[in-house]
Amino acid sequence: MSERVNPRAVGLFGLVALLFVGTGFLQSWNVTLTILNMGLISAIMALGVNMQWGYAGLFNVGIMGFVALGGLGAVFVSMPPDTEAIAAGGGRVLGGLLLGAATVIAAIFVWRRGGRYAGWLMVAVLIAGFLLYRAVLDPGVDAIEAVSPANRGSIGGLGLPVLLSWPVGGLLAAGAAWIIGKTALGLRSDYLAIATLGIAEIIIAMMKNEDWLARGVKNVIGVPRPVPYEVDLQQAQAFRDFAAGFGADTVTASAIVVKLAYAGLFAVVLLFLIWLSQAALASPWGRMMRAIRDNEVAAEAMGKDVTQRHLQIFILGSAVLGLAGAMMVTFDGQLTPTSYQPLRYTFLIWVMVIVGGSGNNWGAVLGGFLIWWLWVEVEPLGALLMQGITAGMTDGSWLKSHLLDAAAHMRLLTMGVILLLVLRFSPRGLLPEK
Amino acid sequence: MEPLHALVTLANFVIVPAVAYGSQLALGALGVTLIYGILRFSNFAHGDTMAFGTMAVILATWGLQSMGVGFGPLPTALLALPVGIAAAALLLLGTDRAIYRFYRKKKAAPVTFVIASLGVMFIYNGITRFIIGVDDQRFADGERFLVSAGGFRDATGLDEPLVIKSTQAITVVVVVVVVAVLFWFLNRTRTGKSMRAYSDNEDLALLSGINPERVVTYTWLIVAGLATIAGTLYGLDKSFKPFTYFQLLLPIFAAAIVGGLGNPIGAIAGGFVIAFAEVTVTYPLKKVLGYFLPESLAPDGLVQLLSTDYKFAVSFMILILVLLIRPTGLFRGKSV
Numbered sequence: 150m151s152e153r154v155n156p157r158a159v160g161l162f163g164l165v166a167l168l169f170v171g172t173g174f175l176q177s178w179n180v181t182l183t184i185l186n187m188g189l190i191s192a193i194m195a196l197g198v199n200m201q202w203g204y205a206g207l208f209n210v211g212i213m214g215f216v217a218l219g220g221l222g223a224v225f226v227s228m229p230p231d232t233e234a235i236a237a238g239g240g241r242v243l244g245g246l247l248l249g250a251a252t253v254i255a256a257i258f259v260w261r262r263g264g265r266y267a268g269w270l271m272v273a274v275l276i277a278g279f280l281l282y283r284a285v286l287d288p289g290v291d292a293i294e295a296v297s298p299a300n301r302g303s304i305g306g307l308g309l310p311v312l313l314s315w316p317v318g319g320l321l322a323a324g325a326a327w328i329i330g331k332t333a334l335g336l337r338s339d340y341l342a343i344a345t346l347g348i349a350e351i352i353i354a355m356m357k358n359e360d361w362l363a364r365g366v367k368n369v370i371g372v373p374r375p376v377p378y379e380v381d382l383q384q385a386q387a388f389r390d391f392a393a394g395f396g397a398d399t400v401t402a403s404a405i406v407v408k409l410a411y412a413g414l415f416a417v418v419l420l421f422l423i424w425l426s427q428a429a430l431a432s433p434w435g436r437m438m439r440a441i442r443d444n445e446v447a448a449e450a451m452g453k454d455v456t457q458r459h460l461q462i463f464i465l466g467s468a469v470l471g472l473a474g475a476m477m478v479t480f481d482g483q484l485t486p487t488s489y490q491p492l493r494y495t496f497l498i499w500v501m502v503i504v505g506g507s508g509n510n511w512g513a514v515l516g517g518f519l520i521w522w523l524w525v526e527v528e529p530l531g532a533l534l535m536q537g538i539t540a541g542m543t544d545g546s547w548l549k550s551h552l553l554d555a556a557a558h559m560r561l562l563t564m565g566v567i568l569l570l571v572l573r574f575s576p577r578g579l580l581p582e583k
Numbered sequence: 584m585e586p587l588h589a590l591v592t593l594a595n596f597v598i599v600p601a602v603a604y605g606s607q608l609a610l611g612a613l614g615v616t617l618i619y620g621i622l623r624f625s626n627f628a629h630g631d632t633m634a635f636g637t638m639a640v641i642l643a644t645w646g647l648q649s650m651g652v653g654f655g656p657l658p659t660a661l662l663a664l665p666v667g668i669a670a671a672a673l674l675l676l677g678t679d680r681a682i683y684r685f686y687r688k689k690k691a692a693p694v695t696f697v698i699a700s701l702g703v704m705f706i707y708n709g710i711t712r713f714i715i716g717v718d719d720q721r722f723a724d725g726e727r728f729l730v731s732a733g734g735f736r737d738a739t740g741l742d743e744p745l746v747i748k749s750t751q752a753i754t755v756v757v758v759v760v761v762v763a764v765l766f767w768f769l770n771r772t773r774t775g776k777s778m779r780a781y782s783d784n785e786d787l788a789l790l791s792g793i794n795p796e797r798v799v800t801y802t803w804l805i806v807a808g809l810a811t812i813a814g815t816l817y818g819l820d821k822s823f824k825p826f827t828y829f830q831l832l833l834p835i836f837a838a839a840i841v842g843g844l845g846n847p848i849g850a851i852a853g854g855f856v857i858a859f860a861e862v863t864v865t866y867p868l869k870k871v872l873g874y875f876l877p878e879s880l881a882p883d884g885l886v887q888l889l890s891t892d893y894k895f896a897v898s899f900m901i902l903i904l905v906l907l908i909r910p911t912g913l914f915r916g917k918s919v
Binding site: 206208279332333336338339340342343344346347348350351354355357358491492496499500503554555558559560561562563564565566568569572573576 | 890907
């Protein structure tokens with residue numbers, strides 16, 4: 150792929166570019182750039198899923214959890230620390246978490262070495278450990294959450310530059326993937342799917358519930374930015390002259406410049422990841438992964454450690470998802486745990502990978518841009534369509550208002566139809582693997 | 584009196600709700616497990632099938648109510664059930680013809696079916712939201728309580744109340760009837776036996792002249808019935824909201840897997856295991872323990888092991904534990 154350019158790929162990417170440019174002319178360039186930025190992030194998520202599914206055939210439907218963990222990483226790294234809260238309960242929380250980890254390790258140890266009564270001993274260790282953990286942790290948590298809960302009430306973060314949080318978000322997701330992979334990767338395909346689906350829900354439940362961590366459902370707002378603020382730009386004389394040079398309004402120009410800066414940052418990350426994944430796929434390692442995917446038994450007979458390789462690719466793919474999650478929180482400037490919905494953050498990414506072409510990195514990226522554009526634009530298009538359909542109906546009729554209201558739900562229907570059509574008529578995606 | 588009070592409190596807050604919820608999960612899990620046994624894939628669209636069937640029931644209920652038809656002390660929705668089941672059956676059979684049959688002919692890998700069911704899930708989700716919207720709908724009518732707090736106190740003279748909502752009682756009665764009919768069908772009728780044969784050994788069943796398309800059609804019909812009834816009972820007991828039904832997918836899958844995918848008895852057992860675990864772990868046990876323990880040992884806190892938001896976490900902890908210790912579930916299930 151890297152040597153010869155595939156005309157089909159060029160054509161399809163050109164088409165998607167046309168969609169974005171068309172949006173710019175018909176709607177506004179501001180909208181286009183917003184879609185483009187989220188499209189870049191979606192493409193990175195699709196790359197991560199493509200590693201797990203396309204290279205190794207792992208069916209992970211816990212994407213949402215890893216993305217959310219990445220977002221948590223962004224908050225941890227970039228928000229200023231709340232020294233008062235940490236002084237109030239930080240020690241207890243840390244102690245509690247260490248006790249929890251020690252309990253799990255002790256339970257595993259007992260399970261392996263316990264002899265005849267291993268099961269009962271493990272249960273006893275877990276129960277005792279849990280009670281101890283809650284006894285140490287709870288007062289600390291209460292103390293932290295009591296520190297002016299209306300606008301603080303969490304431990305804050307490290308106060309480091311937000312760009313640093315992107316790899317940290319990836320690391321956090323990778324760590325979670327290691328734990329999950331250790332327990333769940335031995336399961337068969339369907340079980341792995343359900344297990345990851347559930348683990349993602351648990352991660353979200355934890356983020357909603359543990360206020361001391363990142364304020365839970367009270368949300369974290371004002372995550373620091375890697376790019377200048379619009380307001381600062383608007384006040385800078387140099388920028389006003391620059392905007393005037395284009396004959397543009399200062400407010401619009403500042404919004405566009407900020408989004409372009411984000412797009413530049415995201416594009417650098419995306420290109421770097423594509424380069425890495427293409428190189429990996431072409432290497433002996435990539436050949437081994439595909440061999441394992443296509444025939445696990447044969448690969449195992451050739452002396453490949455299938456379980457270890459699966460764990461490896463699961464962690465790598467999840468790290469990419471975490472990275473994308475941290476980037477998304479940076480772009481949004483806030484962490485809102487309630488906004489993480491499986492339809493949007495798990496299943497939509499799957500549509501991107503399947504439609505784009507599983508096993509093909511460029512396909513996944515194409516799917517990311519195309520499906521994200523559709524996801525955003527189907528709503529106004531659906532509204533237009535409904536206006537067309539209902540134009541002949543009398544104003545104020547029950548059916549007319551119902552149809553106009555319902556146009557907002559067109560996007561789910563469209564995504565399902567697209568997924569099924571591609572799966573049926575082009576099962577290997579728009580850009581198939583070679 | 585003390586242990587009796589503790590028991591009544593426990594029954595009121597844990598046992599009664601968990602039995603009702605467990606029955607609803609059991610019906611849902613039966614649907615998932617039947618599809619897994621016969622069609623051999625995990626159907627991610629099952630939660631949304633339940634939502635669609637329930638929506639049809641709600642629309643029919645509203646129709647009946649506007650015509651002034653009621654069901655006495657029972658909810659009108661029970662009268663509307665056949666309409667909902669018929670609608671769900673049409674939808675499922677149509678989906679099978681348009682989508683799943685193609686992959687069945689090609690003998691596609693199970694994971695292809697799962698991905699197709701993701702697409703179906705999006706479409707059902709869209710249809711349901713398109714027709715009825717995303718808001719909460721309450722459609723329970725008739726008598727609200729079978730045993731009310733005051734009535735129980737007057738009758739027994741105990742301090743602690745026991746409340747049984749009529750929807751909870753109806754749930755249990757309906758589920759017992761449905762399960763009895765289902766097991767009679769699977770074990771005693773020719774069609775049921777051919778379904779079990781097909782599930783146990785496809786090749787052998789085909790050799791003995793069983794028509795696979797007929798088996799599949801019957802499966803979808805039964806699944807439509809189970810899903811609609813489960814969804815309606817859940818909606819009567821709590822309320823109907825499309826997104827909640829989508830989320831029900833998680834405990835339902837957990838129940839089916841804990842019991843052993845493909846095993847109907849396992850699905851029922853799994854439903855109750857998950858329901859009891861969820862309710863017990865997230866309920867503050869302070870009051871119950873307070874009756875048992877002497878004053879000095881009475882707990883200070885609420886003794887709520889985990890906050891209610893973690894109820895999904897509970898079902899999945901059990902799921903993971905069962906999968907690690909008994910990978911085919913409590914009852915012998917199958918694994919593709």
